[in-house]
Amino acid sequence: MDALTHPATLAFAIDRARPVPLTTQITATLRTAILDGQLEPGARLPSWLDLAAQLGVSRGTVKAAYESLEDEFLVVPSGAAGTRVAQLRASNASAAPAPEPIRIAPPLSEIEHGFFQRPLPFQMGVPAQDAFPAKLWARLRTRAVREDAGAPVGVPDPRGRPELRAQIAANLAITRGIHCHPDQVILTSGYKNGLCLTLLVLQLQGRRAWVEDPGYPIARMALEFAGLDIVPVPVDGEGLDIASGMALAPDAAVAIVTPGQQAPTGVTMSNRRRKELIAWAERHGGWIVEDDYLSELQLGGRAAPALMAGDRSERVIHVGTFGKTLSPALGLGFVVAPLSLAERFGEVAACLNPAPNLTTQLAVADFIADGHFLRHLRQMKALYKARRDGLRDRLAGHDAPESFAGLAMVLRLPKGVDDVALSREAVRHGIAPAPLSVWRHDRSKADPGLLLCVTNLRGNVLDRACDTLERLIAGLAPPDTSLSTLVEA
Ligand SMILES: Cc1ncc(COP(=O)(O)O)c(C=O)c1O
Structure with missing residues (x-):
């Protein structure tokens, strides 16, 4: 038996040893595919010649199979456009039960109203459509594509392009008070991906996690998917209430916080709370994930420094994104790992989570290096x-x-x-x-x-x-x- 695959990925099983004519075998395969919906109405069948060559049969054998499908009203000849699957009517489709309509809800349907649609007024998470520097961005991307195409084809660094990591490290020193080596910066496809990489590194399944209440629902869901036990900790006018967290779960393994501007209350975490949080992490060996979703894009004056800027104990993992500062459509963010975890982040990224789109990285590196980023933010x-x-x-x-x-x-x-x-x-x-x-x-x-x-x-x-x-x-x-x-x- 020789089993061949049709261009439309149909598996043909032609068995020359069977006492069934080849035409009948081809007809049967196509008939089943049409009635099962595998070949949809309007789909074009391969030419007699192509299918005959593929199956190793004569052209006449395929032609006869197509003619008998035509007699059954399952296909229609369409002149130069070849032979197409017919629009099935109830009479000839009656052999096959009507397929159940497939309904797969899109992700996050309570939070997102639709993906890749033009943003509506009041929609969260999208930048100003009329102010994105589209022409400049197109120019930088074109340059990056050209540069990339001419570069030697090597193995990319799974942590991301060194040029962009260096630019991010320099920019963080100016805007967020974080002083880090570029090798502490690992590129991701955004905050969520940074959180994912962090959880892969820390391996905290079955452990407890402090989350802000109210807080970013996607982070809460993410932790649950990653097998952590959520401990909601109240937020007040100074940010996360550390005393409540300690009363509820002093042994938590990680705290996820938005110290720059708490989402959704907008509170900047006070210095007192920052110190308490870092002291808790130091004492209990806990980790702190800093979600810096707004970065310096804080409207109430100069942005407070990042939590990581004041961390001498190496317990803070800073997770940044270009989603708000540039566009979520770039799919770009980064993690700043404490020195003690930097190598581990690199290893895990290499095995499970290599950096995203390389040309986008190069274009963003140029965007920052040429001074456009700080101007755009301003x-x-x-x-x-x-x-x-x-x-x-x-x-x-x-x-x-x-x-x-x-x-x-x-x-x-x-x-x-x-x-x-x-x-x-x-x-x-x-x-x-x-x-x-x-x-x-x-x-x-x-x-x-x-x-x-x-x-x-x-x-x-x-x-x-x-x-x-x-x-x-x-x-x-x-x-x-x-x-x-x-x-x-
Ligand atoms: C609190 C918070 N964190 C992070 C993000 C950004 O996530 P990402 O970069 O994965 O789009 C958002 C986006 O709206 C957010 O509101």
Whole structure:
């Protein structure tokens, strides 16, 4: 028997020893594939000649097989376009049960409203669409592709390109107060990938992890997927409450924190708490993962230094991303490993998590080296501040006090409102506020609310988005609820 594969990946089993004519065998294989849906309506069959050559049979044998499928209305000859699978009608499809429609929910459907779609007003996690330096970026990428194509084809460093790691190390010294060797910097595809690499290095399955409550829901899910036991620790006006963490789980193996600006409350961790946290880690041999998602893109004045900048005990692993400072579409971030773990990070990256797209790395290295990065950040800070003020002014007519967290405004909703359902409804009306309750560990204890990201509120988009939001909120009980009464103090 010679088993061959058809160009459309169909497996043909032609058995010359069987007392069944070859034409019948070919017809049977194709018939099953069509009725099972493996060959879809409209799919083109290979030419007689190609299939005959592939199966080692005569052209006439294949032609006869196609003709008998045509007689069964399973295929239609389409002139120069060859032979195509027919659109099956109930009468000839009756032999095959109608296939169940396949429904696979996209990931994070409570948090994300869709991937690779044009961002809607208020959508979190996306930069200003109108301010991304697209032309400059295209030029740098083209240059990087050319440089890469002409370079010797060697084995890439799994930690990432040395040029970019050196640029990041230099930039961190200026903007985040971190002084590290470029070999402590390991490139990743973003924060989540940095967290993944860190968890692979630390091997903490079955151990307990402090997470901020409220806190980034994806980090919480990530730790659970990685087999850690979550310990939600409250957050107050100074950031993570270390005393509560110690009371709940002094033996935790790791704490995941957003000290720059706590997500989603916007609180910068106080110096006192920073010292307490590092002292806890030192005493108990715990690790601290610093999620520096905003980097220096903090709108309330000069960004506080990174937690790692004040860590002499080597317990902090700093995880950065270009997702907010440049674009999540680049898929680029980095980890700064403490010296004691730098080699291990390199080994694990080499075996399980090598650095992402090399030309993107080269283009970003040039972007930083040529001074574009710091300029871009300065411009984005000014733009986002203006858009934040625009949102505040739009609501100021209602005499509304403000509350901002990162690049978003926090809007509290009356108790009992389902903010997840409201957010879904909002997407149907063309705006994408994010539900606040999903940031709490125990949703039943969460106060509902919405996060309104300001990055894309340009010009008249702001007014239209706020009008739509007001209409949606006015539809909620109690009837006198208005946007102005909800903006948080
Ligand atoms: C708290 C927090 N951490 C990290 C990230 C970024 O993650 P990534 O770089 O994987 O897109 C975000 C993005 O919105 C975030 O809100």
